[in-house]
């Protein structure tokens with residue numbers, strides 16, 4: 307398994323480092339490293355620290371912060387940026403933009419698991435400027451051009 311560098315910014319995270327819940331898990335749960343419960347009103351967005359900083363250190367990888375399904379579906383707790391993208395050279399605190407898109411206030415408890423981190427491969431590309439593309443089956447068709455069924 308690949309390893310990445312992590313700094314523990316909050317001592318409570320010492321024994322709570324994100325871990326894969328099952329051998330096949332894709333995501334590492336991130337916790338709300340807050341001192342007291344925070345009530346997030348409907349429509350409100352709060353920046354929540356995770357108590358961690360990571361340095362991926364290899365441009366062939368990035369990390370994405372994604373909602374947890376249960377939090378999103380049952381409680382309306384998703385991400386203010388929809389998806390958080392963590393650059394491989396970012397070394398600052400890992401933060402979760404936490405948006406209550408639901409109809410009810412939600413109280414986030416200290417150390418509650420609120421989102422998940424997925425490390426993904428990245429291909430950095432350069433651009434080759436052309437006047438015409440080589441032919442493709444799809445061409446310029448998009449936005450439902452292949453039909454509904």
Ligand SMILES: O=c1ccn([C@H]2C[C@H](O)[C@@H](COP(=O)(O)OP(=O)(O)OP(=O)(O)O)O2)c(=O)[nH]1
Pocket residue numbers: 371387389390391392393394396399400401402403
């Ligand atoms: O949910 C998030 C999203 C981003 N970040 C950190 C890591 C990322 O590498 C950095 C910058 O994020 P991004 O590039 O998405 O934001 P930006 O608005 O373009 O800021 P910048 O000008 O710093 O790139 O912020 C987080 O901690 N949590």
Ligand SMILES: [Mg+2]
Pocket residue numbers: none
């Ligand atoms: Mg950016």
